[in-house]
Amino acid sequence: MLSANDKPANGLSPLVFSHLSKPTPKTDYRMPLNGRLSVEMQPLQHIWIVTGPAGSGKTTVAQKLQAELGLPYLEGDDFHTPANKEKMGNGIPLSDADRWDWLISLRDAAVNILSPPDSDNTPAPSGVVMSCSALKLKYRDVIRIAAYDHPSIQIHFIYLKADEKVLMERVNERGGHYMKSNMIRSQFEALEDPTDEKDVLAVDVTTSPEEVHRRVSETVAKKLAEYN
Numbered sequence: 001m002l003s004a005n006d007k008p009a010n011g012l013s014p015l016v017f018s019h020l021s022k023p024t025p026k027t028d029y030r031m032p033l034n035g036r037l038s039v040e041m042q043p044l045q046h047i048w049i050v051t052g053p054a055g056s057g058k059t060t061v062a063q064k065l066q067a068e069l070g071l072p073y074l075e076g077d078d079f080h081t082p083a084n085k086e087k088m089g090n091g092i093p094l095s096d097a098d099r100w101d102w103l104i105s106l107r108d109a110a111v112n113i114l115s116p117p118d119s120d121n122t123p124a125p126s127g128v129v130m131s132c133s134a135l136k137l138k139y140r141d142v143i144r145i146a147a148y149d150h151p152s153i154q155i156h157f158i159y160l161k162a163d164e165k166v167l168m169e170r171v172n173e174r175g176g177h178y179m180k181s182n183m184i185r186s187q188f189e190a191l192e193d194p195t196d197e198k199d200v201l202a203v204d205v206t207t208s209p210e211e212v213h214r215r216v217s218e219t220v221a222k223k224l225a226e227y228n
């Protein structure tokens with residue numbers, strides 16, 4: 001159950017850092033200096049980050065969600081350097097240092113999609129869906145910086161929850177992907193379960209893809225209804 005403090009108020013971003021102090025909303029210099037909209041009136045935009053260890057179904061879920069919401073999509077795997085992919089393909093887990101630039105580039109790509117240059121003559125989308133394992137709290141915090149810098153951005157992690165055995169089976173059956181089942185143990189070793197973080201929507205994915213999609217759709221719809 002949400003408390004009044006959890007509800008988004010008047011277009012201002014709710015604080016997504018559960019462990020940092022609340023920033024004073026800054027003037028957004030993307031707004032025209034003589035702009036008629038005050039910072040508080042900027043439309044909210046959502047970043048939906050489908051998260052979880054390898055094999056949890058991030059790509060499967062995120063693609064369906066982006067189609068359903070009609071939003072642009074960023075596939076986290078596409079942002080890894082060839083060196084990172086080669087490392088994972090050779091069964092070597094990524095280090096924090098390997099993941100740092102990847103997380104920053106993914107976050108910046110999401111922010112850029114939400115703020116197309118005026119010259120594009122395209123309206124800014126109301127959100128973006130991305131897949132990103134974001135296994136540790138500090139990795140999720142790298143993404144949360146987007147909302148810290150842009151108070152109109154709302155961050156939502158959709159955490160796909162399943163145990164190691166289930167993911168091992170799924171990845172074993174999947175062909176043609178650099179990430180093999182020998183990496184699942186290390187993914188769980190790195191995982192800091194995000195379920196209790198304020199901006200996390202946890203979904204049990206130990207069920208069929210159709211049921212997972214239904215659960216995710218329902219969870220996202222409920223979250224969006226809080227903004228009405």
Ligand SMILES: Nc1ncnc2c1ncn2[C@@H]1O[C@H](COP(=O)(O)OP(=O)(O)OP(=O)(O)O)[C@@H](O)[C@H]1O
Pocket residue numbers: 052053054055056057058059060061077131133170171173174175179205207208209210212
């Ligand atoms: N609910 C499900 N039930 C059974 N199999 C599933 C389910 N969801 C996804 N899969 C299958 O499990 C495998 C992993 O799914 P997917 O590639 O979407 O996961 P991922 O989290 O994006 O993985 P990675 O992080 O390694 O890229 C795929 O073969 C996919 O078809």
Ligand SMILES: O=C(O)[C@H](O)[C@@H](O)[C@H](O)[C@H](O)CO
Pocket residue numbers: 053054055076077080094099132133134135179
């Ligand atoms: O943080 C990581 O170790 C990586 O991001 C992996 O999770 C992969 O990108 C993905 O899951 C590969 O299949």
